[in-house]
Amino acid sequence: MRLQTALLGSIAWAQAIVHGNPTLSHRNDIVPPQPEPITITELPLPPVAPNTKPGSCTHNTGCLDRTSSQQSGNFLPDGNHVVISANFTGAPASPNPASIYTGIQLILVKTDNTTFPNGDPWKCVTCGVPKNNRVGSTELLSYPQAFNDGKRVLVEANIVSCGDELLTSEECTPEKVHIYPIRWDNKADGSGPGGTIRELRIHPDNLHIGFNSFGILNGKIDEYGYFSRLRFNPSPKSGTPRVPRYELVNVTVLFNKDTSLPFTVNGSDLIFKPDTITVGEFRGFTGSGKEVTYVGSPVESCNIDLFAADLKTGKVRRLTSHPEYTDPIDVSPDDKWQVILDTRETGRQMFLAGLRGIPPVTDMASVTVTASTRNNGARRFFEPWLLDHDGDRGTYFGQKINAGGDESPGSINDPNWNAGADPRWSPDGTRIVYFQNLVQEPACGGRNPLPCPKSTEQGGRTSRVMLAHLTSREPIKQQHVEPVSDEVPWGTPYTPGDEMPKRTYPGAGNYTLKGKNSGSASVSIIYGTSNLSIMTVGATYHDFSDDGLSFISGSEKVKSTPLSVTLNRVDWFSDIVSTGEQKGTKKTGPGGFHLEIDAMTNIFNANGTLTTTIDGEVFKQPANGT
Structure with a gap:
């Protein structure tokens, strides 16, 4: 683990310019926290392969592809390991034992400066899993999330399980690992491969999952969030893949048909209700699991923000209000803090959203476009920010986690290294893990006027995993989260075969x-x-x-x-x-x-x-x- 720097993060930038807006329950009278000391270290990863040719990697436990993103997830319940989706390449051909280290795999990485019995600070969990143990599974590409039993990990639309063994134990061998697909039944007769699901997040009770799904409405792409129970089916009788799988049952659309948009009409009056539940993209749950977090309809024009809604009552809180774009979020286990990824400080969205207090009326036509300007292709402009429970308010816009560096190549705040979703809290609330990617073509170089930077990482790696230590904090006691109800009273129950619900807009x-x-x-x-x-x-x-x-x-x-x-x-x-x-x-x-x-x-x-x-x-x- 490489120590990069220790810092005292700054309170958010340009307070004289970015005026706060109290709309939607923002309590400006709540005193914001003082900045706290944060130390950033970099987690160790397998070495980079010289190239992608078979046999180019000589490390016994594999090498990673230089240009691929290594996506970190959350911590195992012991707090000493992080789950990561990593792309291996350059492995020798079979029957060499190292031939298993190829393709996108799930790995564990130590966070406490120790190693596994083989001498590496990492362990590949899915390398070498027999074909019969992964029938029907899909690529283990993104959003790895460990369950609190330490035996299973959600990755993309799969669950990696080591049965009765802890993933960290020597007894967890490839022969004991199974990769089960997750299926959402979307047809009345139960046939077919099921609905397409994305952005899955585990509820803290470890029995429920939220997810998103795209659809087409009036010729445009649309998206809805869903809440469901996770159920294992060892021998399904319908649908594909007809293999042991996890199924999403008792599904609810996170959509309230009575208040689907914040605008209503009364005669010739247009009425704006900012506390309306408008789940555009589901983003996860609070640490206690009492609230769902999501990207919602703007409260101010062109300003894309995060919100939280109580799963029982539907009460809405606006978590962010800075005019820049925010999206990924993770709430601390005790609900007192949140880490977000945001473009604030970059100025990326200020030409659109910088002027505060404009109601979001033109957003009825432009919101998809204004939300899409946050990135330049794979370059995301995201940086990690620490906010307290009450979020942005007044002139408080949080503390930048990786502030204090000199922005030199490879530094913790090098602007060419951008954070990728999702940042994650440790179980004891003292650390945050996030990953970064270095900008590459075509987001720079070639026809792009921005020159491409050279990586200072080992082997020219263009992805890295960072660990933020909140050094002045005392560990919090891990709380058991009781199972929540399958029912979301304000949502819309989903029956397989149902059409996508329709959002209601004011008439012409x-x-x-x-x-x-x-x-x-x-x-x-x-x-x-x-x-x-x-x-x-x-x-x-x-x-x-x-x-x-x-x-x-x-x-x-x-x-x-x-x-x-x-x-x-x-x-x-x-x-x-x-x-x-x-x-x-x-x-x-x-x-x-x-x-x-x-x-x-x-x-x-x-x-x-x-x-x-x-x-x-x-x-x-x-x-x-x-």
Whole structure:
């Protein structure tokens, strides 16, 4: 384990510019925590293979591919091991014993500077698993999560199990390991391979799982979150694969049909309710398992944030409010802290979302596009941030975990190393593990104006796993989480064969949205002629204010045209002025701002300009391809 640096992290940047917004239960009177000391170390990984040719790796327990991402997950319940999805290459051909170290595998890595009996600080759990023990399984690519029995790990849509043996024990040999597929029944007769599931997260009771699934609605990609019980079926009688498998049963869509969007209509009045449950993408659970976390509909225009909703009552908390983009999150076991990955401090989203207090009316047309600008392909711009239970408020926007470095090549805050989902807390709440990837082509180099950096890691590795030690904290006592109910009272029960639920939007027409404190906005909604989705939203603001401190005037209009299921084009015209506590503008150039971006690839390609200025600070859009 390599010590990189010790630091006292900074409270979030640009507080004079990024004004807080109290919308949705933000308690500005709660005193924020003081920054605390954090030490960053790097976890050991198998060596990098010289190349991908068979036999190029000479290490007895395998080598990793230089350019592949090694995705860390959570800790085993002992707190001394982290589960990681790793890509092995260069293994010799069979019958050499080392031939098993090939492809994407699940490994355990020591966090306490000790080694396994073979002398390595890592152990490959799935290398050499017999074919009959992994029938029907899929690639062990991402989001590895250990169960609290220390014997099983969820990886992608599979569960790796060592039966009665602990994964760390010498008795856990490849012959005892099974890789079981996870199946979601989506047809009334139980036939077929089941529904496509992604972004699975284990509930702390270890009996339930949340997941996401894509669908197509009105010609556009849409996504819903789900909650379900996990059940092992040793001999299924229907559906494929017809092998021992885990099944998702008693499924609930995390969707409330009565309040599917934060906007409702009363005559000619448009009413905004920010505490509406709007699960766009399910992200996990709080440490106690009482709440579900998710990316929800914006509370402020173009501002993509995280929320939590109580599984029983449906009460909503807004966890983040910084105008940058946040997505991955993990809540500490005692629910008192959260670690997020966010683009804050990079300025990536400020040209869109920097001006606070604009209601999210044009987002009805633009939200998919604005959410897609956070990345440049595989370059994510994410950094890890520490927030307390109450999240962003006032001028408190958390503590950057890897602050304090000099941003030199390979340093803990080298801007060319970006964090990947998901960061994870240790069981005792004193450490956080996360992984980083070094930017590579085409996100740099070639036709991209950004030069590609050289890796300072062993063998030129472009992925690494980091461990943040919160050195002033006392370990918390691990709590047993009682099983929760299968029922989510505010959700929609799912029966195999059900169609995807439909979100309800205001109809076409002209409306008035009143500010909670003063002023109003005149809103126009126009639907497309060839599809049933909203195409154009325009708004004119008349000293609109929710907080009574800043006032929005001017106009904005956004037209969204789907070019394919995932590719969208927006034509944007903005001339907004903010006065009062926040002085700023959000303006497009003379010909407007025109952006095409694919929600799956996130490559920025725009014509024209959209610029936000706040208290004299200018935020411009990224250059195309960066």
